[in-house]
Amino acid sequence: MTRRQFLVTSALAAAPKPNVLFISVDDMNDWVGCLGGYNGVQTPNIDALAKRGVLFANAHCASPLCNPSRTALLTGLRPSTTGMYNNDQFWRPNLPDAVTIPMHFKANGYHVAGAGKVFHHTSGNNPPDQWDAFQFQVFDDPWYRRADWYPWNKRVPAPQGHPFNGLNNFQGEFDWGVIPAEERKYGDQSAIDFGLNFLAKPQQKPFFLAVGLWHPHIPMYAPQKYFDMYPLDKVKIPYTPDGDLDDVPKIGQQFAAARREEHNRIVKEGKWREAVRAYLAATTFADAMIGRLLDGLEKSAHAKNTIIVFWSDNGWHLGEKEHWHKSTLWQRSTHVPLIIAGPGTRQQGRPRNQAVSLLDIYPTLVDLCGLPKRKELEGLSLRPLLENPAAQRPPAVIDFMQGNHAVRSDRWRYIRYRDGTEELYDESVDPQDWKNLAADPKYGALKTELAQWIPKTAAPAKPERTAFDFDFATHTYKRK
Ligand SMILES: [Ca+2]
Secondary structure (H helix, E strand, C coil): CCHHHHHHHHHHHHCCCCEEEEEEECCCCCCCHHHCCCCCCCCHHHHHHHHHCEEECCEECCCCCHHHHHHHHHHCCCHHHHCCCCCCCCHHHHCCCCCCHHHHHHHCCCEEEEEECCCCCCCCCCCHHHCCEEECCCCCCCCCCCCCCCCCCCCCCCCCCCCCCCCCCCCCCCCEECCCCCHHHCHHHHHHHHHHHHHHCCCCCCEEEEEECCCCCCCEECCHHHHHCCCHHHCCCCCCCCCCCCCCCHHHHHHHHCCHHHHHHHHHCCCHHHHHHHHHHHHHHHHHHHHHHHHHHHHCCCHHHEEEEEEECCCCEECHHHCEECCCCCHHHHEECEEEECCCCCCCCCCECCCEEHHHHHHHHHHHHCCCCCCCCCCCCCHHHHHCCCCCCCCEEEECCCCCEEEECCCEEEEECCCCCEEEEECCCCCCCCCCCCCCHHHHHHHHHHHCCCCCCCCCCCCCHHHEEEECCCCEEEEC
C-alpha cells in the first residue's frame, strides 16, 4: 500500500456515516404551504424544512393507500410486483425475503429505532425484529381500536360527547374535533417524545431513526388552539365543478364512489366546512409536532450529520369528485409532500418539479449513506436531483389494486384501468384532473409513450390476514 492509498483509505474509514431521521405523516396531501394546495394553511415548520433542504414538488406515492404505499416504500418494491394492494395484507409472511429499509440499515452497522406509524398500523405489520428499539402507535381514540388488530392498545370506554363531530352512527374512525386531553397526551406526542429522547443521547453507531406521525389521518383530533387558527367562516370548501365525473370511466367512478355515503352525509348535514377545518387543524398539529422534533435535532450533537427525509404515504380527498379519503389515481390521492434535507443536498430551497416516486426513497438512502446496493429496488436514487435541479427523470408510476395504474410525467397524468379504459390530464393547466383528454385523437402518440411505463407484471393479490393465524407475542404467522 502506498502512503497515498493509506491516507485515502484512512480518511474513508474515519468519515462518519450520516445518520437518517425518517419522518412520516399520514394522509397529508398537498395542502401544505410550500406545495400551495390550500391558500391559508399554516405549516411553518414543513415550509422551513423545504427552504433548508430540497422540496420534491411533484412527488407521488407508489399506491394511494396506507399499507400498499408504506410496504412499497419500505421494501422498495411496487405493488404490481409484490401483490400487496390493500390494507388487509400482512407483508411479512407474504414477502418473506423482503429486506426493508430498517433491516438493511441494521445489517450494515446502523443503530435502528422507530416509533409510531411507520409500516401500516394494524398488528403484524411492524415486526419488532427489524429494529433495535421500537415503540408502537399510541392512539387518540383507544376506545375505537379492536383488541385483535391492536393488542397493545388499552381499550377504554368512549368519552362523553363522542362522536365529537356530531355525526352519530358515522363510521367509527371518521370523527373530528377536540378530545378531552391535554396536548401532551396526544398519541403523536409520544412518538415525538421517543424521537427527542433518542436524539438527546450520544450514539455509538450511526443511526436510522423513524418517527411516524398519525396526523392528519382520521380521526382528525387536535387541541382547540389548532382549530382556532382556522375561523370557520374563512374556511374554503374545495371547488367541485358539476359533472366532474361524467368523463371518467366506470372503474374510476367506482373508486370515487367507495365512500360516497360519507360524502353525501357530510354535505346533507352541513358539515363540509367543519370537516375541511378539522383537516387543516390536524395538518397544522402535525406540522407543530415536526417542529418539536426538528428543534430537538437542531439542539442535539447530531444536527450536522443527519439526513432528514420527510414524506406522507398518500394524499386525501376532501369532497373533490364527491369523494373523501384516498384510493383514487388522481392528483388529490397520489400527490404527496417529500422533502430531503441535510448532508448530500445542494441548491437547497430550489424545489424540484420533476415527477418522482416515494419508491425512490430507499435507493436514495442507500446511495447517500454508502450502503451496499440492492438490485431488487424498483425506484431510482434521487441523488442526481439533490445535486442538480435540472436532472431529467422518467415518469412516476402509481399502482392501485391489480391492473390499475397512473403514469405521472413532469406534465401529464395518464391513467389506465384494468379493463383498458383511460384518462389523460394536462396537469400544467388542469391540476385537479377535471378535463379527461384521453378520447382526443391528437393525444394518441402521447398516450402510447406514457403507457410504455406501465409495469409489465400485475401480480395477483397476496392472501389477506384472515388466511393466517397471527400471534402478536411472538410475531409469527401460520398459514391456515
Ligand atoms: Ca394513509
